[in-house]
Amino acid sequence: MSSSPSNSSLLHTDVRNLYSNHHHWLVNWLRRRLRNAENADDMAQDTFLYVLGKPEQVAQLREPRAWLSSIAKGLIIDRYRRQQVEQAYLQALAHVPEQDMPSPEERLILLETLTRIDALLDGLKPNVRTAFLLSRLEGLGYQAIAERLEVSVSSVEKYMATAIRHCFLARASL
Incomplete structure (x- = not known):
């Protein structure tokens, strides 16, 4: 209009x-x-x-x-x-060897990406958010996530379904 x-x-x-x-x-x-x-x-x-x-x-x-x-x-x-x-990212960078340190441009892109991911996951319960991040960023399977979170695999499945639905709806509203 x-x-x-x-x-x-x-x-x-x-x-x-x-x-x-x-x-x-x-x-x-x-x-x-x-x-x-x-x-x-x-x-x-x-x-x-x-x-x-x-x-x-x-x-x-x-x-x-x-x-x-x-x-x-x-x-x-x-x-x-x-x-x-940004603070968490800088703390993580402090542990990166000098030769593997990203360039200033790459650091800015990574920080922007992390900020967008954080905003996208806003509103999720802590276990749902953690399960999603462990799966997507660390590549853990549902069994490993369940062990880490001390919950059942079926709980992890529910967490992942919730997180994926949340991300889909958040992206659709942009």
Whole structure:
């Protein structure tokens, strides 16, 4: 569905008004939560970048601050999770011999891939997530996974079915 020039102009006006009316409030809200002015400014900008991708939702807003804070909370969680993935990746790299160390470009690609996998698996119960990762990343069979997790093979089968269904639905919603 394409918007007409006048409709598009109204959407841009709505976004501009949302920014003008709520940017300062959002920055202050983020500063209280993040305790860092620079991170709060960055996160506010990230929030409004997200909003720019959803201008049609702005016109329908009844509670703009609730919507903006919800977006910002999600972005904070995403940033925190990315930092956790990055930290785990750097710890793993510390054990890699110098001659096997990936290039900076490869490290960035690997980190991005790990972050996407982490986001894709978000919401799975720990045993389901672990079973899936043991199967796909370490190549373990269901029996070995069952032994490692101290569960039955039929539980591993259920975990894998759940994880595969979750991944399929997550990919379909992208």
